[in-house]
Amino acid sequence: MHERIWANWQDFVGKLDIYPMIRPYLETSQITIHEVPAKTCISNAADEGYRIVYILQGSVKVVSLTYRGIRILLDEIGVGSFSGHISRMRGYSFDANIIAETPCVYLEFPDQLFCQLMENPAFALEFYRSTSSRTYQMYRKVFSLTLFTAEENTAMYCLMHPARLQSYTLDEICEEIGISRRSLCYVLKKWRKEGILKGKEKRDRIADHEQLMQIAEHIRQFYDIP
Amino acid sequence: MHERIWANWQDFVGKLDIYPMIRPYLETSQITIHEVPAKTCISNAADEGYRIVYILQGSVKVVSLTYRGIRILLDEIGVGSFSGHISRMRGYSFDANIIAETPCVYLEFPDQLFCQLMENPAFALEFYRSTSSRTYQMYRKVFSLTLFTAEENTAMYCLMHPARLQSYTLDEICEEIGISRRSLCYVLKKWRKEGILKGKEKRDRIADHEQLMQIAEHIRQFYDIP
Incomplete structure (x- = not known):
């Protein structure tokens, strides 16, 4: 299954900025590739760990279910971006569910390997560049609900x-x-x-x-x- | 004035992780050092530009004045961290005032020079490391007002x-x-x-x-x- 998807995506992944850094882990299948239909829950709030993914096709929604039973869309993430329980890396948790909005293809990083990659300055910089702008967008959204x-x-x-x-x-x-x-x-x-x-x-x-x-x-x- | 402050802080600044990258601009006084009493407004929402500062002593409050006339504390920043209109670099503006909570000493980066430093991967990584965790803290604070x-x-x-x-x-x-x-x-x-x-x-x-x-x-x- 993975091999069939991989055959289709190898060229695309080979052109990513992060490819040189993740290549050895793709070859040993430590980083895995996944294909899911729309509406699949990629990760839910109850899952442990960071569950970092990198979107190759489609888009995902990050949705939080609040104590009052209200669902809030926190973020929408498309091709070429990281998603997952990123805030947990910083010690915060917003009880988010990550749901495929469309059919999606993504790479999945095991927690330990992801932390190891973050020790590589070039990988860390790519990760921060990809995520830092979005945190401001998420912030503006939630701030506007207060304001x-x-x-x-x-x-x-x-x-x-x-x-x-x-x-x-x-x-x-x-x-x-x-x-x-x-x-x-x-x-x-x-x-x-x-x-x-x-x-x-x-x-x-x-x-x-x-x-x-x-x-x-x-x-x-x-x-x-x- | 600057020279007197600089004499007191040269050793401290020399030990910062960012020192090797900012040294040439300190020597030519493009990056300046400032000492202000408590309650000074370091930058207000009406100022243009990013007004990036790096705190060497004391702490600053980032306060937003909302359309309804409510003041909200967005962030509190202490020694060894960047502050300023950082969200503006990403195209967002939260109309924040940056106010010295205690007597403060800080480095100030002109916008153009700061953008140039961000092209340096080592500097950019230090900047992201210092700011990314705080955006989650700010997010949690504002999210809790909604939740x-x-x-x-x-x-x-x-x-x-x-x-x-x-x-x-x-x-x-x-x-x-x-x-x-x-x-x-x-x-x-x-x-x-x-x-x-x-x-x-x-x-x-x-x-x-x-x-x-x-x-x-x-x-x-x-x-x-x-």
Whole structure:
């Protein structure tokens, strides 16, 4: 199984910046290659260890299930990036589940080998370059949930992804925004009353773009989006 | 002025891991050394650029003033660490003010020179090592404001810093927790009623430690504190 996938991906992996550093461990199968269908849980919060992966194809979602039962999308990671319980390496744990959003192909690093690779300055630098920018993106997302109301966050989401009101379920939208279903329903109901949305649930479309822009005024500044 | 400070700090700076890389720029005074009293604003949100500093003595607070007028302590940085508008290097801005908490001595890097140093893998690695762990700490702090109520966050704060209820002003406590003054007053009033606190404002002391521990049950798990 691994060999068949490997045959397809050998050329691609050979061109990665990290290839010279990981090559010996690929050859001895200490670093393994995996192919999973969409919606597979690559690693869940209960798993021990770091479970570091490097995405070769597709994208994964990092989702945290909070004590109040709300699911929050923390991060979305695509080709050419590391994922896993990276915060655990630093002694933090955000109880995240890593779920394949699309069919995925990825490399998996055993914990001990990964720590050993991090002793190599060239590998460590590649790893930090790949992950450091994303931690700021994750930070901005969570910070905006503290700084702005559920309505402002929902307005921002609708401006960024106008089609999702129709194509996503309420649960999916809640998870992507990071608010409770109750808060989302309250906001949508309010907007229908105010004429910002037209149509029934699941058929909502934005009828008053101007007003939505106004609600999102401060959060747009925060996201630096005109 | 700079020369007098420099004479005192030359030995200390000479032992830093980054010294071999920054030495030529210290000698030509492109990297400058500064000594400031407590409460000095080292850089405010309105300043342009990255304003990267490296702390040699004392500690600084990174404080964001939100659109709702709430001040949130994002980070506290001590000796041997970088600070500045680091997130701006990644295209994010959290409108932070960097304020000396104690008397401070620090090195200041002009933006262009800092970018040039980041091209040096050895310097970049030192920088990432110093900053990457802290971004997770900042993340946890802000995430906990989303995950938990003002009461839970206040309970956690009181458990971590039991003396501050008496020695800090309400404004200082709000800023450190990251909640509004109104929320804090509401929580303290509730706790006085429930007998968790005894004494009047500014003389509050924890009278029912057990109940505080119970309020903070989930947030203690999140912070991994027994």
